[in-house]
Amino acid sequence: xxxxxxxxxxxxxAFAAFSMGPLTxxxxxxEEGGFAGVDDVPVRFVRFxxxxxxxxxxxxxxxxxxYVKYAELAYDLFRLGYDVLIIxxxxxxxxxxxxxxAPRSCESVQ
Numbered sequence: 001x002x003x004x005x006x007x008x009x010x011x012x013x014a015f016a017a018f019s020m021g022p023l024t025x026x027x028x029x030x031e032e033g034g035f036a037g038v039d040d041v042p043v044r045f046v047r048f049x050x051x052x053x054x055x056x057x058x059x060x061x062x063x064x065x066x067y068v069k070y071a072e073l074a075y076d077l078f079r080l081g082y083d084v085l086i087i088x089x090x091x092x093x094x095x096x097x098x099x100x101x102a103p104r105s106c107e108s109v110q
Contacts, residue, residue: 019072026075037090045087048078056083063089 026048034044046067057077059070067086074084 023071023075026078027071041090043088043090044092045085046074047086048074048084050078050083053078053081053083055081056085059084059086061086061088063092066092 029048031047031049032044033047034042037043044067059067059073061067061070067088070086074086077084
């Protein structure tokens, strides 16, 4: 059990270094964009591209999740030679979208 805890701590420290270094550097290179969908509901996306890549993987996260949660997956896929496009569901993702299109049940919360 003690060894298992030690292994976990080692992995966590290594992940912290990765996420604060290479992953953060990669995320800063993202291209963010969006467009107006049906009824002008905004659709947001993030894209990672390289001229050397000849294939793209498109990721469509679940509702209430933003593309921000997929930075590590995008990093891995990009390093494997794929362009990556992550597109949020309409009205999801960016904070302004969530507030603007919040369900009516949330309007009464103070």
